[in-house]
Amino acid sequence: MKAADPAAVRKSRLFLLLIVLAFVAPMIAAGLLSWSGWQPGTKGNGEPILPQRNFVAEQLRVQLANGQPYAWRDSQPRLTLVALAGPGCAARCLATLTNMAAARVTLNRNQSRLRLLYLGAPPVDDARDGMRNYWQLGTDVDGKLAGFRPDAPDSVSALLVESNGTALSLYRVGFDPNGLRKDLQKVIK
Template identity: 70%
Template sequence: MNTAESKSLRKSRLYLLLIALVFAAPMIVAGLLTYGGWQPSAKGNGQPIVPQRNFVDEQLRVQLADGQAYAWRDSEPRMTLLALAGPDCAARCLDTLTAMAKARVMLSRNQSRLRLLYLGTPPANAADRTAMASYWQLGRDVDGKLARYRPATPDSVSAVLVESNGTALSFYPAGFDAAGLLRDLRKVIK
């Protein structure tokens, strides 16, 4: 082998090594970060419900305004966004409920995959009640099994996101960020 061929061979091997290094570098960096204790998180805006609850298994009964029982498991896989109103649902409460309904609309073509269920005393104003009924199913927690998620603060709303099989996924306490809720909904409803 002459020197020109030897130089060419070394140069080719160097290029091959550099190409391998380009592909291996992200894996090496990820390994070092994991070894160092850093892990990326896909943290949602809601609080995880621990221990996990399944409303079907618990036989959690919700009676709708028309007297029918709410079916946690629907004929098609759809999640439920459950709104729990504190005492005296008024202006702030209605603003939050409107933001939640807007989050559903923002799901665009997937909005049919989310049901909105309001548990509590509907607003006293007839116009507000009528406007609400166009987006929300109104009902009540028959046995009071959701009392720990209901806010005690007047004119406030908390929310629980429930999987289509009845499993409660996350809790959004009163004062939650509606934009954060929308981000979470976009992650789970596809």
């Protein structure tokens, strides 16, 4: 039997080490990035509500247009997208509300897992535009959501609320409806 060439053995071990390193290096890099707080693709388009608020615990009362109280906790787990209109909701506001309702429609078979709640004076021509077909209309009885309501006329902001009443995200005036749609598709599966 012929003795192995020490240079060939070193070369083989180096190749083996490079192969192992090619598989281990990405895992080490991912661990370091995660440890440092960086997470790919986890940033939503809405702003997180900090400190967190739970509308059930706060006893935030919403009265629907039919006189009934709005139940933040539903009989089944469903999120609520709350639209808060600024003064004089008209064409721009209604266009944003239409885009928000369309974002719900794009959830396809999961659209029943999202409720749409509009708080404020109904937009001009809301009956003609079919808004009541998609939105429950109501009023923030105690004004506890005033800090989220826009001041600009003909504008709308939105809140995404978990099925237990915890407010998750705020979408300020001028938010991107496509970003909202992407966030909804992430959380409603």
